[in-house]
């Protein structure tokens with residue numbers, strides 16, 4: 001079975017709240033989709049806005065390989081003829097060989113939204129498609145609200161498809177525009193339409209009932225051979241069918257021929273790239289492509305995947321370019337420690353007494369408020385201390401922070417630190433706009449001469465979480481710090497009832513871990 005993949009991220013995806021791509025972004029995304037072998041890329045609606053018009057002008061200079069670029073539009077307006085309708089003329093100006101036209105297939109929409117007669121709707125669909133075909137275009141017809149329309153008035157919904165066919169459409173796409181249909185309805189209605197119409201069928205689902213992926217797969221079971229959707233399920237209201245889930249399900253579970261299998265290994269990268277260009281967080285729990293899609297936390301799970309990954313994974317993550325991860329937390333068993341130690345290249349003989357001891361320490365620290373799954377830097381330092389006799393590159397002798405606020409003057413903080421580095425004692429002082437900033441500056445000042453690599457490390461995020469709010473200002477706090485060296489970033493954690501001490505722990509780990517990473521990639525420090 002072959003199923004063609006039609007991407008509408010650049011059109012229906014941009015109808016999602018908070019999503020707006022520049023023309024450059026759209027061209028970049030289109031380029032990636034082409035590289036991966038998507039069959040159609042719907043670039044936008046040229047009659048809607050100048051940005052989409054510019055996209056189609058610039059898209060002519062881009063390489064389309066075996067993918068088709070398609071431009072989207074409504075039919076001509078009620079009472080108009082396509083040859084004089086501005087929206088249809090803009091569609092032709094886009095200059096694409098493929099065009100996608102949507103029309104109403106639910107009688108309610110014809111009378112209420114279009115405010116016209118059922119016959120006039122059939123006329124604008126038929127005449128628009130016939131005109132576009134006459135202008136040398138291949139037309140995909142999106143039958144808007146098809147499933148709702150079919151349930152309300154099946155004869156009229158069929159008449160709409162017949163009008164599109166008679167106009168010369170190449171594909172009939174059944175749309176679950178309001179996203180409220182159920183998989184078995186979609187499968188059965190698609191099957192019935194497939195028996196009545198000789199044209200190939202497509203499916204376009206929205207996710208309002210959280211069933212867009214299931215409905216798209218059901219349509220394929222019912223005979224559809226084109227699936228429309230978007231990357232990450234972006235789209236109007238709750239979004240469209242997510243192609244990042246549909247593609248692996250079709251390919252690996254339903255044995256359908258879609259895009260080349262080797263290209264599916266770029267799916268995770270594509271999904272994250274599109275989120276990045278949309279300036280949106282990439283949800284960890286996205287199936288197949290999310291950071292947590294193959295992350296194992298419970299000790300029982302990790303123990304089993306060490307024996308056979310298939311015990312808790314429905315698919316090999318490499319097939320979609322994702323990776324298996326093991327998290328360490330209070331829900332870990334010794335297996336999580338063994339897995340993590342192996343990943344770090346530490347010499348650990350299976351489940352040893354040391355592994356059990358460190359596991360116990362982790363559970364106790366999490367009870368105090370530490371959270372290691374979000375602080376891989378602190379965790380790695382702990383494991384290396386336990387299994388490799390890792391020594392910190394510096395040790396605290398003492399520090400003092402002075403805060404002063406005088407009426408009418410700015411808050412003033414100053415830190416003084418005494419550190420031991422090898423045999424040397426380093427004594428420094430620095431000011432900052434707050435106590436943590438003063439400590440951070442002072443610590444760097446003390447260490448930069450000995451470890452110049454620290455100059456490249458910047459604190460990129462600092463989060464404080466009060467752990468037992470009821471204790472008020474006496475509460476324990478957790479400080480999570482993210483640090484970057486411009487290429488990579490890492491997280492470290494500290495917990496104390498004193499926010500300065502918690503910050504100090506996380507700060508020290510952030511620099512120590514940065515130096516460790518540096519040593520691992522480029523050998524010993526200068």
Ligand SMILES: CC(=O)SCCNC(=O)CCNC(=O)[C@H](O)C(C)(C)COP(=O)(O)OP(=O)(O)OC[C@H]1O[C@@H](n2cnc3c(N)ncnc32)[C@H](O)[C@@H]1OP(=O)(O)O
Pocket residue numbers: 012015045047048049074075076077078102103104113114115144177236
């Ligand atoms: C199901 C879907 O997702 S379809 C795609 C929806 N996407 C968008 O709407 C985004 C792009 N849209 C736009 O830029 C604008 O809405 C435009 C340029 C298309 C139209 O703008 P305007 O001319 O100002 O009209 P407006 O948006 O207020 O109303 C839509 C008009 O299109 C008509 N219309 C709706 N569907 C169709 C159709 N399939 N065929 C013909 N006309 C249609 C409506 O009846 C309404 O006409 P009216 O003003 O005479 O009542």
Ligand SMILES: CC(=O)C(=O)O
Pocket residue numbers: 012102142143144145175176177204206
């Ligand atoms: C065509 C379309 O976007 C829809 O029916 O949802």
